[in-house]
Amino acid sequence: MKDLVEFIVKALVDHPEEVKVSEVEGEQSVIYEIRVAQEDMGKIIGKQGRIARALRTIVKAAGVKRGKKTAVEILE
Amino acid sequence: MPRSVEVSGKSLEEALERAARYFDVLPESLSYEVISEGRGFLSAFTPRVVKVRVWIEEAPRERIPGEEKSPGKEATEEAYPSPASLLRAEEELGKFFKELMDKMQMEVDFQVQEKDGFLSLFVEGKDAGMLIGKRGETLEALETLLRIVMSKKGFSNVGLQLDISGYRERREEALRRLAEKSAKKVIKEKRRLKLEPMNARERRIIHTSLKDYPEVTTYSVGEGTGRRVVVDLKKEKSSNRSGGNKRPVGK
Numbered sequence: 001m002k003d004l005v006e007f008i009v010k011a012l013v014d015h016p017e018e019v020k021v022s023e024v025e026g027e028q029s030v031i032y033e034i035r036v037a038q039e040d041m042g043k044i045i046g047k048q049g050r051i052a053r054a055l056r057t058i059v060k061a062a063g064v065k066r067g068k069k070t071a072v073e074i075l076e
Numbered sequence: 077m078p079r080s081v082e083v084s085g086k087s088l089e090e091a092l093e094r095a096a097r098y099f100d101v102l103p104e105s106l107s108y109e110v111i112s113e114g115r116g117f118l119s120a121f122t123p124r125v126v127k128v129r130v131w132i133e134e135a136p137r138e139r140i141p142g143e144e145k146s147p148g149k150e151a152t153e154e155a156y157p158s159p160a161s162l163l164r165a166e167e168e169l170g171k172f173f174k175e176l177m178d179k180m181q182m183e184v185d186f187q188v189q190e191k192d193g194f195l196s197l198f199v200e201g202k203d204a205g206m207l208i209g210k211r212g213e214t215l216e217a218l219e220t221l222l223r224i225v226m227s228k229k230g231f232s233n234v235g236l237q238l239d240i241s242g243y244r245e246r247r248e249e250a251l252r253r254l255a256e257k258s259a260k261k262v263i264k265e266k267r268r269l270k271l272e273p274m275n276a277r278e279r280r281i282i283h284t285s286l287k288d289y290p291e292v293t294t295y296s297v298g299e300g301t302g303r304r305v306v307v308d309l310k311k312e313k314s315s316n317r318s319g320g321n322k323r324p325v326g327k
Contacts, residue, residue: 004179011172011225048300051224057217061206062180 004062005032005072008055013040029069032059036074044074080131082111088126095130100279100296106130157193157234165231166190172225173197176218182207194235197222204241212247215240216275248281255285258307259292268308273298279305 002023010016018037023030036044045052056072063070081098085091088110096103111127157165170188177184184201199207208215219238226236239245251274258269271282282305283294293310296303 001179004176007175007179008221012228046224050220054217054220057209057214058180058221061209061214062182064206065181065203 001030001059001062001066001068001070002032005034005055005059008058009034009036009044012051013037013043015040028067029071030063031071031073033073033075041074041076080129082127082129084125084127086124086126088128091126091128092130095128097295098283099130099132100276100283101132106132157231161231162190162193162195162234165226165229165234166195168229168231169195169197169222169226169236173222176221193233194237197236197238199238199240208240208243212243215243247278251278251281252285255282255307258282259286259289262307262309263291266309268306270297271305271307273302273304275301276303279303282307 002021006019006021009019009021013019013036015037018035018040020035022033024033025031034044043051044055046054052072052074056070059070059072081095083091083095083098085094092103092106092108095106095108099106108128108130111129113124113126166188170186173186173188177186182201182203184199184203184207186197186199189196189198206214207218209217215238219236222238223236226232226234237244254271258271262269274282279296286292286294286307291310292307294305294307296305298304
């Protein structure tokens with residue numbers, strides 16, 4: 001599922017080469033930590049967090065399919 | 077394609093406020109052009125009327141203050157997409173969506189249809205329900221993502237809508253029924269009714285289905301994802317009108 005997160009984030013930013021996603025997997029849950037170029041932060045957060053919320057919702061749905069709870073964190 | 081409406085008022089502000097209420101958004105998020113600023117023949121006696129065309133700027137441009145324009149973006153975009161660019165948009169959308177579905181491991185079929193410069197993406201199949209999500213939240217999220225990605229690829233002038241297993245139509249039908257039922261209840265019990273939180277599109281369906289209902293009026297309260305429609309009895313004409321239709325509701 002890490003490739004899904006990467007795919008979406010890279011489609012949103014101006015500097016896809018600077019996108020880094022790490023995955024911390026537990027038994028029932030998995031956490032994704034996203035890092036992007038500083039000037040791309042707004043691109044993945046959006047006004048009032050609208051884009052970040054959409055990203056979390058989509059990743060959550062993919063998690064449901066695999067029986068995993070997901071968390072997406074955007075790191076500075 | 078932006079939905080637009082013509083409104084008039086005694087001043088530009090009044091017209092815009094009216095439109096904002098119609099679209100159920102803040103006046104700041106509206107775009108407008110002044111159609112006429114007539115002052116009638118007998119200017120001293122007839123009120124000034126400003127007529128404007130108003131629409132909502134679809135917001136694929138997620139700009140945060142201080143952020144500069146993205147470099148790769150095509151500098152000049154036509155207002156209406158050319159047939160060639162529509163064809164490319166159709167391809168790009170299909171390609172992106174296919175890869176997205178593969179990576180989500182969703183088993184669905186989809187097709188992209190183009191009509192009047194507008195792309196509709198129809199999705200069906202085994203995992204369709206999962207893609208709709210609770211009250212359509214995943215469907216909305218996917219549409220948001222597709223809009224932003226398409227706009228980033230240079231197709232911000234191409235309208236886009238996503239539908240999964242006819243959800244949109246079913247939901248709209250259900251909301252119209254809810255509106256009707258709520259109006260009847262408000263009239264019968266003579267007290268206002270606060271509906272569940274809904275997104276702007278859904279609230280608009282409630283507002284428009286009750287706008288010609290003689291005894292009730294509708295408005296929205298709350299902020300962000302908690303914003304909800306209130307169905308209320310229409311006040312008698314003689315009552316104080318200065319409060320507009322946004323009377324405070326027990327804060």
